[in-house]
Amino acid sequence: MKQFLNTTHDPSLKSWVASxxxxxxxxxxxxxxxxxxxxxxxxESFRGGVAIGDQVLDMRVACNSGIFxxxxxxxxxxxxxxxxxxxxxxxxxxxxxxxxxxxxxxAEGSPAQSILSQCLVPTSEVEFDVPARIGxxxxxxxxxxxxxxxxxxxxxxxxxxxxxxxxxxxxHGRTSSIGISGESITRPLGQVMLPGEDTPTVVPSRCLDMExxxxxxxGPGSRRGEPVAIGEAEQQLFGLCLLNDWSTRDVxxxxxxxxGPFLAKNFASxxxxxxxxxxxxxxxxxxxxxxxxDPAPLPYLDSPENRQRGLLDIKMQADLMTPSMHAAGLxxxxxxxxxYRHAYWTPAQLVAHHTMNGCNLQPGDMLGSGTMSGPGTGExxxxxxxxxxxxxxxxxxxxxxxxxxxxxxxxxxxxWCERPGSVRIGFGACSGTxxxxxxxxx
Amino acid sequence: MKQFLNTTHDPSLKSWVASxxxxxxxxxxxxxxxxxxxxxxxxESFRGGVAIGDQVLDMRVACNSGIFxxxxxxxxxxxxxxxxxxxxxxxxxxxxxxxxxxxxxxAEGSPAQSILSQCLVPTSEVEFDVPARIGxxxxxxxxxxxxxxxxxxxxxxxxxxxxxxxxxxxxHGRTSSIGISGESITRPLGQVMLPGEDTPTVVPSRCLDMExxxxxxxGPGSRRGEPVAIGEAEQQLFGLCLLNDWSTRDVxxxxxxxxGPFLAKNFASxxxxxxxxxxxxxxxxxxxxxxxxDPAPLPYLDSPENRQRGLLDIKMQADLMTPSMHAAGLxxxxxxxxxYRHAYWTPAQLVAHHTMNGCNLQPGDMLGSGTMSGPGTGExxxxxxxxxxxxxxxxxxxxxxxxxxxxxxxxxxxxWCERPGSVRIGFGACSGTxxxxxxxxx
Numbered sequence: 001m002k003q004f005l006n007t008t009h010d011p012s013l014k015s016w017v018a019s020x021x022x023x024x025x026x027x028x029x030x031x032x033x034x035x036x037x038x039x040x041x042x043x044e045s046f047r048g049g050v051a052i053g054d055q056v057l058d059m060r061v062a063c064n065s066g067i068f069x070x071x072x073x074x075x076x077x078x079x080x081x082x083x084x085x086x087x088x089x090x091x092x093x094x095x096x097x098x099x100x101x102x103x104x105x106x107a108e109g110s111p112a113q114s115i116l117s118q119c120l121v122p123t124s125e126v127e128f129d130v131p132a133r134i135g136x137x138x139x140x141x142x143x144x145x146x147x148x149x150x151x152x153x154x155x156x157x158x159x160x161x162x163x164x165x166x167x168x169x170x171x172h173g174r175t176s177s178i179g180i181s182g183e184s185i186t187r188p189l190g191q192v193m194l195p196g197e198d199t200p201t202v203v204p205s206r207c208l209d210m211e212x213x214x215x216x217x218x219g220p221g222s223r224r225g226e227p228v229a230i231g232e233a234e235q236q237l238f239g240l241c242l243l244n245d246w247s248t249r250d251v252x253x254x255x256x257x258x259x260g261p262f263l264a265k266n267f268a269s270x271x272x273x274x275x276x277x278x279x280x281x282x283x284x285x286x287x288x289x290x291x292x293x294d295p296a297p298l299p300y301l302d303s304p305e306n307r308q309r310g311l312l313d314i315k316m317q318a319d320l321m322t323p324s325m326h327a328a329g330l331x332x333x334x335x336x337x338x339x340y341r342h343a344y345w346t347p348a349q350l351v352a353h354h355t356m357n358g359c360n361l362q363p364g365d366m367l368g369s370g371t372m373s374g375p376g377t378g379e380x381x382x383x384x385x386x387x388x389x390x391x392x393x394x395x396x397x398x399x400x401x402x403x404x405x406x407x408x409x410x411x412x413x414x415x416w417c418e419r420p421g422s423v424r425i426g427f428g429a430c431s432g433t434x435x436x437x438x439x440x441x442x
Numbered sequence: 443m444k445q446f447l448n449t450t451h452d453p454s455l456k457s458w459v460a461s462x463x464x465x466x467x468x469x470x471x472x473x474x475x476x477x478x479x480x481x482x483x484x485x486e487s488f489r490g491g492v493a494i495g496d497q498v499l500d501m502r503v504a505c506n507s508g509i510f511x512x513x514x515x516x517x518x519x520x521x522x523x524x525x526x527x528x529x530x531x532x533x534x535x536x537x538x539x540x541x542x543x544x545x546x547x548x549a550e551g552s553p554a555q556s557i558l559s560q561c562l563v564p565t566s567e568v569e570f571d572v573p574a575r576i577g578x579x580x581x582x583x584x585x586x587x588x589x590x591x592x593x594x595x596x597x598x599x600x601x602x603x604x605x606x607x608x609x610x611x612x613x614h615g616r617t618s619s620i621g622i623s624g625e626s627i628t629r630p631l632g633q634v635m636l637p638g639e640d641t642p643t644v645v646p647s648r649c650l651d652m653e654x655x656x657x658x659x660x661g662p663g664s665r666r667g668e669p670v671a672i673g674e675a676e677q678q679l680f681g682l683c684l685l686n687d688w689s690t691r692d693v694x695x696x697x698x699x700x701x702g703p704f705l706a707k708n709f710a711s712x713x714x715x716x717x718x719x720x721x722x723x724x725x726x727x728x729x730x731x732x733x734x735x736d737p738a739p740l741p742y743l744d745s746p747e748n749r750q751r752g753l754l755d756i757k758m759q760a761d762l763m764t765p766s767m768h769a770a771g772l773x774x775x776x777x778x779x780x781x782y783r784h785a786y787w788t789p790a791q792l793v794a795h796h797t798m799n800g801c802n803l804q805p806g807d808m809l810g811s812g813t814m815s816g817p818g819t820g821e822x823x824x825x826x827x828x829x830x831x832x833x834x835x836x837x838x839x840x841x842x843x844x845x846x847x848x849x850x851x852x853x854x855x856x857x858w859c860e861r862p863g864s865v866r867i868g869f870g871a872c873s874g875t876x877x878x879x880x881x882x883x884x
Contacts, residue, residue, distance in 0.1 A: 135577075135617060135618060136616060136617060136618050138704075141701060151700070154700070155700070161699050161700060163642075163696055163697060163699070166633065166641075166642050167633055167642075167696070167697055169697070169700075169701055169704075170701065170704055171613070171614070171701040171702050171704055172613070172614035172615060172616055172704070172708070173614060174578060174614055174801060175577060175578060176577060176578050176666070176801070176802045176803065176804050176807070177666050177800075177801050177802055179666070185667075186667040186800055188798075188799035188800050189669065189742075189798055189799055189800075190798075190799055191608065191609055191740065191742075191798070199608075199737065200605075200608050200609075200740065202740060202741070202742055202798070205799075224618070224619050224621070224709075224710065225627075225628040225709075225880070226880075227631065227880075227882075248799070251799070254605055254609070255605060255609055255611070256700070257603050257605070258593070258596070258597070258603060258611075258698070258702070259583060259611055259612065259613040259702040259703065260613050260700070260701040260702025260703075261701065261702075262580075262611075262612050262613055262614070263795070263796075263798065263799045263801065266614070266799070266801040267666075267667075267799040267800045267801050268666065268800070295641065298633065298642065298644060299644070300631075300633075300644055353633075353705070354705075356630075356631055356632075356633070356644070356705065357630035357631055357632055357647075357690070357693070357705045357708070357709040358619075358628055358630050358631075358709045358710070358880075359616060359618070359619050359705065359708040359709050360618045360619055361618070362618050365618070438667070438668075438669075438800075440669075
């Protein structure tokens with residue numbers, strides 16, 4: 001993997017922001033993720049920021065500090081805007097130039113310290129917004145373990161459909177209801193067919209679930225009618241965030257045929273505020289493999305570069321905190337720990353497939369990885385899988401149990417990368433809390 | 443239906459724009475649809491316009507003419523912008539005030555004639571753009587005839603799924619690839635499973651189809667977590683356009699399970715430039731009916747207002763022109779004539795269902811009616827139905843036949859409303875031409 005690395009990944013690099021040098025820091029100088037933020041409870045506008053330790057570098061101020069030049073200066077201006085679409089549109093050379101300049105300026109001994117230290121805002125004082133205008137959101141279905149596990153619930157005789165190993169299966173999601181970590185989700189009403197009934201009923205969903213996913217932000221985009229070749233697809237990838245694809249399984253079961261999930265998922269999707277760039281993730285590539293019984297990818301999904309770059313070993317975790325656990329002072333309970341390395345399709349393959357028919361991508365579009373279940377115990381990334389189809393509730397340290405999410409429950413997603421010889425980098429958290437359903441007349 | 447009518451619908455009303463008074467005019471003074479336009483082949487910016495006869499009233503100029511006051515003036519400014527989202531956001535009272543003012547100003551004998559006649563551009567000199575930033579596009583499936591006919595192709599044993607009569611079935615479409623009438627569509631590549639094969643292949647789609655639909659533009663929108671009650675849903679409707687939901691059936695067949703259509707439809711959708719407002723359509727409401735074997739709608743989809751307002755009798759037609767027909771000077775061949783009155787669900791029911799789980803709508807979102815097939819011969823609104831699943835090709839006056847669309851074919855959609863006692867209004871055309879697929883290496 002050495003060919004993807006440069007000195008911005010050097011594990012010996014330290015920052016003059018001391019908190020970034022802590023071994024447990026999520027945002028060391030090797031990470032440098034982007035968000036959109038403002039100081040909370042103030043009448044400020046949102047602007048772009050870069051995480052360094054427990055601080056946010058205010059890019060709207062920093063871009064005028066005179067420390068950025070050339071392509072990095074152009075990228076710095078784009079990174080200070082209220083949405084990051086312009087930064088995403090600039091493409092990999094500009095992203096790389098800005099990363100290089102930020103790494104130099106935030107490194108121990110940098111002459112920029114005196115200027116940039118005035119551009120820092122403590123993360124504890126800020127709130128975040130969705131970091132891009134997400135014009136299109138496509139959720140894929142790239143874990144073969146999830147596809148098989150979930151397929152078993154919905155189609156016991158036919159869990160893994162024959163197209164799975166040939167097509168990166170995906171569908172269009174809803175962009176208007178994408179929100180940011182820390183938000184509350186009102187339990188949705190849904191039309192469901194209750195067991196033993198022969199006519200449907202409207203109830204607050206009784207089977208509210210989470211899905212542990214990653215969101216992939218698209219950079220420059222493509223033109224309608226022009227497929228992105230697999231060898232060029234990597235250049236479309238700006239970075240990744242956490243994504244909770246909240247789902248109501250009772251609604252999904254009744255509505256999903258023949259056109260796929262709709263109201264079962266479009267009431268809310270929650271993402272983490274920090275976008276970790278592909279360049280920061282470069283040290284954590286893992287080989288792209290297929291088992292002996294899997295077909296080789298079709299040529300439009302295959303390239304030496306794609307095979308070589310492979311997948312990303314991003315550890316992913318979902319925790320649950322209930323009101324009773326919170327009252328008892330208990331720590332959140334871990335529901336699962338998995339990795340993005342379990343994806344069947346690489347991000348580049350998703351881009352090549354999505355555009356092979358000429359469908360155009362735009363800067364700021366988001367692709368979902370799909371629920372990233374792994375093969376092992378404890379690696380199932382949604383309650384419907386963890387509970388074996390609601391058969392085995394999860395026992396909690398408070399003495400409670402959960403089959404589905406209850407009112408007041410908070411789900412916290414986390415992700416991080418670590419490997420020997422590299423500094424650990426984190427994604428921060430993606431949390432959401434369930435509120436009771438609204439009063440309704442039907 | 444009288445209660446929805448006002449003097450802007452008066453059939454005796456004439457305009458000082460003489461072409462608007464022709465009995466065959468699509469855009470008489472009773473219509474007044476909105477678009478976004480510029481004079482073609484000039485370096486101009488797009489701005490909003492209103493159709494009157496064979497002229498476009500340039501709203502960016504007209505809004506400064508001094509003839510609009512109060513709420514109508516606010517709406518006129520919004521109607522002059524490069525996208526109509528701001529006009530859509532203003533809501534029904536503003537739309538109605540602007541319609542009232544436009545009707546007065548464009549009527550025979552209006553003192554505004556001398557000013558507004560300087561704001562007209564001949565339609566023959568303009569080109570159009572997609573009239574709104576479409577943040578969300580949801581395609582429904584509201585013709586029970588289409589659902590049954592198409593279901594028969596994909597699921598012979600189980601054509602109409604049990605949820606159809608309870609749920610307005612829909613899915614999220616792709617917004618980035620929505621284009622405007624007159625465009626060309628490159629034949630998409632697709633991964634398909636050819637008959638007799640056991641591994642898929644990538645080919646230019648061999649089963650390229652059209653779907654005759656209407657697009658419904660959303661007005662003010664709603665907040666996440668807050669359902670729009672059926673009794674309020676009508677206020678969310680700005681107006682309607684034509685929509686061709688191009689589809690590759692060979693791709694659809696192989697990819698659509700379990701998450702619905704994706705690449706089979708997202709390569710292109712074409713809409714007509716003119717949005718005919720709900721107020722212009724008011725005289726063409728028809729009763730909302732169910733057959734004796736149909737269940738009553740669930741309460742969240744039922745209201746006295748919805749039953750009373752009902753559906754819209756919008757006649758819809760799809761024509762085909764092939765290169766050979768064009769060369770021979772033949773007129774386009776009509777593939778089908780149907781009506782939006784065949785919808786199983788009203789537009790208000792689509793809004794109430796879409797938001798019942800708290801999914802928020804935004805100004806400029808578009809809902810598709812779904813392929814609007816009727817029950818009768820000649821009322822099937824897609825080639826897959828017209829040809830009975832590719833069994834009975836369409837004979838053309840050139841001696842050719844068509845099972846699916848071929849390179850060079852142009853599909854022209856049209857719609858209009860007519861009923862005794864009202865002036866006929868039209869939607870204009872929505873055309874698209876198929877170009878050969880791009881060279882490809884796989």
